[in-house]
Amino acid sequence: MIPACPLADLPRGEAFRLEIDPPVSVFHTEDGELFAIDDTCTHQDASLADGWVEGCWVECPLHASKFNLKTGAVDAPPAKRPVRTHEVLVEDGMIYVRLSAATPNLPPCVATKLAGVLA
Amino acid sequence: MTSTSLPDSLIATLPGTSYTDPAIFAQEQECIFETMWFCVARSSELTKPGAFRTVDVGRESILVTRARDNSIRAYFNVCRHRGARLCTEAAGEVKRAFQCPYHAWTYGLDGKLVAAPNLTKMPDVGRTEYGLTPVATREWLGYVWVCLAENPPSFEEDVIGEVVTRLGDAEAIERYGMESLSVGSRITYDVKANWKLIIENFMECYHCATIHPELTEVLPEFADGFAAQYYVGHGAEFGEEVQGFTVDGSAGLDRIPGVAEDQDRRYYAITVKPQVFINLVPDHVIFHRMYPVAVDRTIVECDWLYMPHVVDSGRDVSRSVELFDRVNRQDFDACERTQPGMSSRMYAKGGVLVPSEHHIGAFHDWVHERLGTHQSQ
The missing domain is CATH 2.102.10.10 (Rieske [2Fe-2S] iron-sulphur domain)
Incomplete structure (x- = not known):
């Protein structure tokens, strides 16, 4: 279990980004539910924590694909693959995340490949 | 009289190039529109x-x-x-x-x-x-x-100050409660003329009796050629038979409640340099913004503002709008007729202003001051 942040520091409608590799974000919905998903959009490197939460969906701030916070499913292109979902627990006012064992669906990292070629 | 001196009745305008030279327009963009x-x-x-x-x-x-x-x-x-x-x-x-x-x-x-x-x-x-x-x-x-x-620069001095200079105090315009009026009509004019020709036109009424028959009918004192902008705090009085500020002098819309008794049945005009003209009448306000787009082209956007209930209830404002729409078209036609003359060899040194236009000289001094250029005369 990885500690994220105190529940009191995460108001409804906001997200907390865990700086792990790959990053994971915890969302506190307007309805008061907590969800954790991979923070990176599966289409292009963008932080979903910077996106917009509506109900139990988060909209990517770059190209408007929406991810379901409960299931990780994506609603429409340009993103095509789901994000992973992670288990969230609250103990003594602290939010914890238990990471999924599945393989993440990360966007193609052109920059890394290019760096390899140019190095 | 030598070729450079003028009779006392006349003062010089800006030279023709001031209205045609793209380099001067670029300076005006930098020193006027991008700083004010x-x-x-x-x-x-x-x-x-x-x-x-x-x-x-x-x-x-x-x-x-x-x-x-x-x-x-x-x-x-x-x-x-x-x-x-x-x-x-x-x-x-x-x-x-x-x-x-x-x-x-x-x-x-x-x-x-x-x-x-x-x-x-x-x-x-x-x-x-x-x-x-x-x-x-x-x-x-x-x-x-x-x-x-x-x-x-100070908004109070540069913008509100212009209104105070014209009307005597800011309260005079605030009585019209413009922020709570509704837009009853908006007309956008694409005028093929330099922005200064439009300002100069708004500042004088020497042309009124010639090109504005409807306006002069409603405001008979305009026939003497002295604009409402000539005297501080002066509003031109409606003609005796005139019921309202409309194209045919028929009754206008509901009077704006804040308008004072001494402002009733009067027309006030204000120029807020460099690009706003405001006309105040008891039942509405006409608000012009100029957007200079090129040395010889200016977009003018004009709003007619009425009491919200007048607009919401769909009252007929057409006779009211038509009066100043006609005035605008008459003015902009005149400006467009003037623009080609600005590049004539004959107008290289400019034209002249008669006494009822002499206050336009102050506008020209202001342009020179903003651009840091010497006065031509």
Whole structure:
């Protein structure tokens, strides 16, 4: 279990980004539910924590694909693959995340490949 | 009389090149429109957060919008990344953010950089530092003014001060409650003339009896050629038989309650340099903004403002609108007729102003002062 942040520091409608590799974000919905998903959009490197939460969906701030916070499913292109979902627990006012064992669906990292070629 | 001296009755205008030279227009953009307060929109056009308008101010495109807290914001309409124009539409609405169509740099309504591809891998890129570059804004009379200067001049002196100079005090215009009036009509004119010809036209009434038969019928004193702008605090009185400020002198709409007794049945005109003209009559306000787009082309946007219930109930404002719409068309036709003459060899040294136009000389001095050029005479 990885500690994220105190529940009191995460108001409804906001997200907390865990700086792990790959990053994971915890969302506190307007309805008061907590969800954790991979923070990176599966289409292009963008932080979903910077996106917009509506109900139990988060909209990517770059190209408007929406991810379901409960299931990780994506609603429409340009993103095509789901994000992973992670288990969230609250103990003594602290939010914890238990990471999924599945393989993440990360966007193609052109920059890394290019760096390899140019190095 | 030598060729350079004028009879006492006449003073010189600006030379013809002042109205035709693109280099002079570029200087005016820099030293006038990009440094002074410039009116860009009616506040009520920006109906809710995310509603926006783009307006050219001098050589810059400016994005005017309303943030989540309902405050008016204005930014340079230029992406901080590679300089693409952020919004190309003249007006519209975004839900949450402005996104550059080139690399998807995304800015909140407060201007902050919200997202960009790979942004999380660049934690040293400040979201405010690389947010949209803000421009100073003010709201007055229900209109939004912006100023592109790094240190904007005093709005109180430059904008409100112009009204005080004309009417004697700011209260005189505030009695019309313009911020709570509704737009009953808006007409946009595309005028093929230099902006200064339009200002000069608004400042004098020597032409009134010749080209404005309807206006002179409603305001008989205009026939003597002295504009309402000639005397401080003076409003031209409606003719005896005239019931209202309409194209045929028939009754107008409901009087604005704040209008004082001594303002009733009178017409006031104010020029707020460099691009606003305001006309006040008891039942409505006519508000013009000029957007100079080239040395020989100016867009003029004109609003007719009435009491909200007059507009909401669909009352017929057409005779009221038609009076000044005709006046505008008559004036802009005259300006367009004048523009070609500005490049005539005969007009190289300019023309002359008669006594009832001499106050236009002060406008010319002001232009010289702003551009840091010497007076021609």
